[in-house]
Amino acid sequence: MNSSRGLLALALLFISFLVYQQWEIDKAPKPAVAQTNVTQSSTDTPSSPTANTATPDSEAKGRVITVANDVFRLKIDTLGGDVVESELLNYAQELNSEARFTLLDNQNGKTYIAQSGLVGKDGIDSAAGRAAYQVDGDNFVLADGQNELRVPLTFEKDGVTYRKVFVLKRGAYDVAVNYEIQNNGAAAIEVQPYGQLKHNLVESSGHIAMPTYTGGAYSSSETNYKKYSFDEMKKANLSIDTKAGWVAVLQHYFVSAWIPSQDVDNQLYTSTNNGVGFIGYRGPVTTVQPGESKSINSSLWTGPKLQEQMGAVANHLDLTVDYGWAWFIAKPLFWLLTHIHDLVKNWGLAIIGVTLIVKGLLYPLTKAQYTSMAKMRMLQPKLQEMRERFGDDRQRMSQEMMKLYKEEKVNPLGGCLPLLIQMPIFIALYWTFMEAVELRHAPFFGWIQDLSAQDPYYILPLLMGGSMFLLQKMSPTPVADPMQQKIMTFMPVVFTVFFLWFPAGLVLYWLVSNLITIIQQQLIYRGLEKKGLHSRKK
Known part of the structure; x- marks a missing residue:
């Protein structure tokens, strides 16, 4: 030749x-996905498997506090303890702009937040309302020479003390979101942790030469990495039982991901409602006996797609840097x-x-x-x-x-x-x-x-x-x-x-x-x- x-x-x-790449984004056949076996409520937090109850109005807000390390600044709503904003200090919003890039954002018509809570039989995030946490202070910043910042939010109900602790580390875009539960009541309680990302149902942007994907993705014990677009969420609710894994929302060079405890059985799910999509996980039911203390751990990544750091945070999280079929060369x-x-x-x-x-x-x-x-x-x-x-x-x-x-x-x-x-x-x-x-x-x-x-x-x-x-x-x-x-x-x-x-x-x-x-x-x-x-x- x-x-x-x-x-x-x-x-x-x-x-x-x-x-082909444009067809794959827009028109490729979608995989068959089983309908979730847990009915998703029409509001922000997932339903409990034992008590399918609705949750309060998503517009309700508490006091917003700021926590920051050297790479990002987070804003947390004390009503529920949701992360409603993440500002990435090392990345400009636009080229040569002084404004920093905001990933999680809940202003100016944009909805992109990281929610988490405790549902279930004795959950504190239910139809009656989200947990209204108390915290001493409004601004928490990792000090020079300090490698870790712990910010505890406290809520008490029926003799049980719940502490939702955010742990930020120097140079890290993953933040630990841990629950410490002390049951000083007279009866055992049952709670189930969840974490989810809430995002407007938007279409992927770009053009045929430079298409960019905005949508969901997940990893499970059966699938290392798979995208799950907002269009797929509208057609079928994801429902996967897995011991390991994570859920994420991708946005070109950036990603937010919930990583639950990797040694317990979790359920990954999606749902849509009123123009927004949810992708999240539910952990197993945790029982806390009277006089007993228990901890429930999870992590939230919200930042750039840094392959080495993401790979250290969770298995296969670095695959969100999606090279397609040419990954072995890329x-x-x-x-x-x-x-x-x-x-x-x-x-x-x-x-x-x-x-x-x-x-x-x-x-x-x-x-x-x-x-x-x-x-x-x-x-x-x-x-x-x-x-x-x-x-x-x-x-x-x-x-x-x-x-x-x-x-x-x-x-x-x-x-x-x-x-x-x-x-x-x-x-x-x-x-x-x-x-x-x-x-x-x-x-x-x-x-x-x-x-x-x-x-x-x-x-x-x-x-x-x-x-x-x-x-x-x-x-x-x-x-x-x-x-x-x-x-x-x-x-x-x-x-x-x-x-x-x-x-x-x-x-x-x-x-x-x-x-x-x-x-x-x-x-x-x-x-x-x-x-x-x-x-x-x-």
């Missing part, structure tokens, strides 16, 4: 990939990218470094490609003679061609293989740039101040198109078919139009890759000329 047909194949794969590429960045301190230079390494590893295939193409060029007179000799006898023609290729040690597909191998690498890098929060607002040089966003002046895509046109013109095998000539002429234009909307980092990779290929091509041609295998004449 010559280079022109290889480029056509690459273009077809490229366009098919874009169409993970080592991201590892390589981060290690090069540690040396050069610039993500654009790191991308160039990755490109150099990838092209270096592919060089043997590239050399084989152009050698094969040169040999194919030398065989053209013999192939033309065969066509004239065998005429319409295609079977005989095919047999003789294969015999000639074998004798001359020529692989007719050798010119296409490197191009096809590049496509999975391109897709892996595409998802790396789409998912890696490290590249968000990461500058390169000059006008490129955000490698995760498109080039604001379209300079890189135009340069990429020019390099592709030059590479095409330098191809050693001319295209004879007039239709193929027209297609190949417009190929750089088509790619340039697509790349106008791609992340600048990805365009940088493709541009540098083309430039390296041009240099490699010239070096290979010179070597072939010395062996008499190549002619520059067209």
